[in-house]
Amino acid sequence: DAGVIQSPRHEVTEMGQEVTLRCKPISGHNSLFWYRQTMMRGLELLIYFNNNVPIDDSGMPEDRFSAKMPNASFSTLKIQPSEPRDSAVYFCASSPGLATSTDTQYFGPGTRLTVL
């Protein structure tokens, strides 16, 4: 099993540019999560999907952030326009069940985003 795949691994962009992060969950998993990790705030859940449907997006910082999951094997997190404070490591994770309390989440390697 290839695990959760994220691309790109590193992204450097300038303020105001659009950024798109991509994630391929583990095949057969029913839930997908987007997290952001910073030194100041630690790990924060941004949004998660069950069966491709967004369930909770209360962690999305503002309207500049959007996420989609057009099918079971692909999700994107888009930031438009990007700002320096968006610089962080963004993780995608998937779990086999429908995000129940006992589910184990499996994380991708992350995308390190730097906004200049």
Next chain:
Amino acid sequence: AQSVAQPEDQVNVAEGNPLTVKCTYSVSGNPYLFWYVQYPNRGLQFLLKYITGDNLVKGSYGFEAEFNKSQTSFHLKKPSALVSDSALYFCAVPNYGGSQGNLIFGKGTKLSVKP
């Protein structure tokens, strides 16, 4: 509100010595508890979880954790530390009151194992 606390930002251990990384929790309902490890420049990896049953949970890489209901703790332990165990360790609990699938993570404890 559900929460976990990791009281130590960093733990230093000599190789071969036992290690403990502490976690305390505050939850309403059944406490399901998780430990994850993050190696440098990598994503989080699942180590172990407590759902129910035996209070001593065994996980990956020789780690184990002891669930203590009276002390509301779920400390991570290993009898003999390896240099390769040096990493960032996160305790987590599900967000029972909100979205069930949301894991709430502690701030993390950096474990440093010196030869």
